Amino acid sequence: MVIHFTSRHFKAHESLNEYAENAVQQVAHFFDGVIRTDVVLSFEKKHKSTKIAEVHVSVHNAVLVGVGKSEDFFKSIDEAVEKVTAQVKRYKSKLKEKDRDKVRKVRGKLTP
Numbered sequence: 504m505v506i507h508f509t510s511r512h513f514k515a516h517e518s519l520n521e522y523a524e525n526a527v528q529q530v531a532h533f534f535d536g537v538i539r540t541d542v543v544l545s546f547e548k549k550h551k552s553t554k555i556a557e558v559h560v561s562v563h564n565a566v567l568v569g570v571g572k573s574e575d576f577f578k579s580i581d582e583a584v585e586k587v588t589a590q591v592k593r594y595k596s597k598l599k600e601k602d603r604d605k606v607r608k609v610r611g612k613l614t615p
Contacts, residue, residue, distance in 0.1 A: 504528075504537045511545035519576055526584045527558065534591045536562050544576060556571070558583040560591065567591060 506527055508520050523542045527586050541559040546552055553572055556579035560567045567590040571582030 504531050504608045505539045507539065507541045509541065509543045511543065513544075513546070515544055522577060523556070525570045525582050526580050530582060530588055530591055532562060533549060534562065536595075537591070538562060542580075544579075553580045556580045558587045560587050562591070562594060565594060565596065 506524055513580065523544075523588065527540050527542060529548045529560075530540070537560055539561040541561075545555045545557075547555065550556055552592040554574065554576045556576060558569045558580075560569075569583040569590065570584030571579035571584075571586070573579045573582065576587070581585075585604070
């Protein structure tokens with residue numbers, strides 16, 4: 504899984520990137536078919552400096568998005584990862600219900 508970080512209008516501290524990377528790794532525990540993950544960190548000055556974390560998870564034929572907003576980047580990341588984890592679980596269960604062969608094909612494409 505490839506993880507790409509973007510910080511809008513500021514330079515994110517290394518500890519924040521490490522925290523986000525560890526949090527996003529939890530998503531891979533639930534589904535092996537995660538291809539790429541994009542983490543976008545930004546903030547809004549006009550709303551008491553609200554910190555926003557967006558997590559975009561690319562899986563086979565879909566992009567799952569979770570957005571978290573709070574006063575702290577760490578809380579925002581946790582909230583976004585929770586939302587994406589729930590979406591990944593639903594996506595995986597839909598694949599299993601629809602066709603078990605598709606799950607095997609996705610796993611086969613990812614293993615070199």
